[in-house]
Amino acid sequence: MTALGVGVVGFGWMGRVHTQAYARVPHHYPDAPRVLLVAVADDVPGRAREAAGRYGFTAATEDWRDLVGDPRIQAVSITVPNFLHREVGAAFAAAGQHIWIEKPVGLSAADARAIVGDVQVAVGFNYRNAPAVEKARELLLAGQIGNITHARFRFLSDYAAHPLGALSWRFERERGGNGVLGDLGSHGVDLIRYLLGEIDALVADTAVFIAERPRPTAATAGHQRGSGAPGPVQNEDYLGALLRMSSGARVTLEASRVAVAEQNAYGFEIHGTRGAIGWDFRRMGELAVAAGESYQDEPVRTRFTGPPDGEFGAFQPGAGIPMGYDDLKVIEAHRFLRSIATGTPQGATLADAIRCAEVLDGIARSAETGAWITLPA
Numbered sequence: 001m002t003a004l005g006v007g008v009v010g011f012g013w014m015g016r017v018h019t020q021a022y023a024r025v026p027h028h029y030p031d032a033p034r035v036l037l038v039a040v041a042d043d044v045p046g047r048a049r050e051a052a053g054r055y056g057f058t059a060a061t062e063d064w065r066d067l068v069g070d071p072r073i074q075a076v077s078i079t080v081p082n083f084l085h086r087e088v089g090a091a092f093a094a095a096g097q098h099i100w101i102e103k104p105v106g107l108s109a110a111d112a113r114a115i116v117g118d119v120q121v122a123v124g125f126n127y128r129n130a131p132a133v134e135k136a137r138e139l140l141l142a143g144q145i146g147n148i149t150h151a152r153f154r155f156l157s158d159y160a161a162h163p164l165g166a167l168s169w170r171f172e173r174e175r176g177g178n179g180v181l182g183d184l185g186s187h188g189v190d191l192i193r194y195l196l197g198e199i200d201a202l203v204a205d206t207a208v209f210i211a212e213r214p215r216p217t218a219a220t221a222g223h224q225r226g227s228g229a230p231g232p233v234q235n236e237d238y239l240g241a242l243l244r245m246s247s248g249a250r251v252t253l254e255a256s257r258v259a260v261a262e263q264n265a266y267g268f269e270i271h272g273t274r275g276a277i278g279w280d281f282r283r284m285g286e287l288a289v290a291a292g293e294s295y296q297d298e299p300v301r302t303r304f305t306g307p308p309d310g311e312f313g314a315f316q317p318g319a320g321i322p323m324g325y326d327d328l329k330v331i332e333a334h335r336f337l338r339s340i341a342t343g344t345p346q347g348a349t350l351a352d353a354i355r356c357a358e359v360l361d362g363i364a365r366s367a368e369t370g371a372w373i374t375l376p377a
């Protein structure tokens with residue numbers, strides 16, 4: 001089997017996680033297509049070179065364009081900040097190189113739509129890969145909790161709660177887009193669609209709670225403190241939305257990057273006519289299920305995920321052994337490689353990212369006008 005040549009563009013947090021995921025795929029999926037780490041690009045001087053040395057890429061560069069059309073590279077991870085997704089994604093897709101691109105895929109639905117090419121596009125909506133989420137979907141589709149009536153999805157984080165958190169690209173409209181909408185809201189919208197189907201209409205409100213932050217004094221990666229002169233936060237810290245689903249169900253989505261005391265509090269509670277299902281990312285292997293005949297006073301069971309659920313069996317031999325965040329990326333990498341090998345998309349696609357961006361654009365419009373927004377069919 002010839003190995004598939006891979007490049008990584010942007011070596012911050014996600015660049016590292018994607019790279020490690022490629023390396024781990026054969027450990028968990030012995031029959032998966034083989035990968036060769038060919039090149040890494042990052043514009044911070046020295047960052048790509050250090051990554052190449054540590055993770056085993058053959059080449060390193062500061063200019064991602066060096067990877068476009070390189071015949072040794074058939075697939076590329078795009079893990080740069082949001083404002084670059086469109087330009088970088090469009091260039092590789094046009095060159096016929098498959099892409100695994102991080103969410104939210106650009107700054108708007110128009111950006112996501114600009115990525116065009118006869119290639120596989122996998123998108124980093126990793127929470128749908130959690131075995132408990134896959135199990136929840138199976139139970140919902142099997143009608144185990146009856147018809148879905150209403151649900152709450154929350155994506156709350158404190159990563160920007162400190163007022164001295166640096167004014168990185170994330171807080172600028174031109175480079176970070178719509179703030180927490182694209183950053184955490186996109187994950188929420190993807191999970192809602194994955195579990196409950198399409199969203200028809202919505203009304204939303206948004207807010208900026210920390211209006212100024214210190215500028216960073218050096219190149220940033222991830223979330224760091226700043227000590228430079230203060231500058232304005234240009235995009236949303238918070239969103240609250242009420243969604244009307246095609247099924248008739250009502251869903252609330254709340255996302256915040258400034259929620260003190262909420263560390264990666266991502267999850268949902270879904271109610272049906274006969275039961276309920278709940279999940280919290282921080283207890284990734286536990287699914288709370290109430291599905292009986294009582295209606296009132298129905299007990300809630302904790303179901304630990306195990307080998308039959310989703311991709312759990314590729315990681316651990318028995319129920320209750322915890323999986324981690326990076327495992328979700330190994331699952332995503334494997335699905336990306338299988339998409340390329342089979343020519344059939346597996347997992348979240350560009351179409352999912354475009355629909356998600358349309359919902360987020362709708363949330364921004366509703367917050368501006370105060371009106372209900374009907375989404376395009």
Ligand SMILES: NC(=O)c1ccc[n+]([C@@H]2O[C@H](COP(=O)([O-])OP(=O)(O)OC[C@H]3O[C@@H](n4cnc5c(N)ncnc54)[C@H](O)[C@@H]3O)[C@@H](O)[C@H]2O)c1
Pocket residue numbers: 009010011012013014015041042043044047062063064079080081082084102103104124125126183220221222
């Ligand atoms: N799926 C998830 O759970 C998840 C989690 C975090 C981030 N993300 C997404 O991943 C992307 C990156 O986020 P991150 O947290 O890794 O950010 P980061 O700031 O840690 O890393 C971004 C990297 O891109 C590099 N970069 C910037 N401009 C570049 C250019 N012109 N050429 C080459 N490299 C360049 C930076 O130097 C940095 O190393 C974002 O789109 C973000 O939304 C997804």
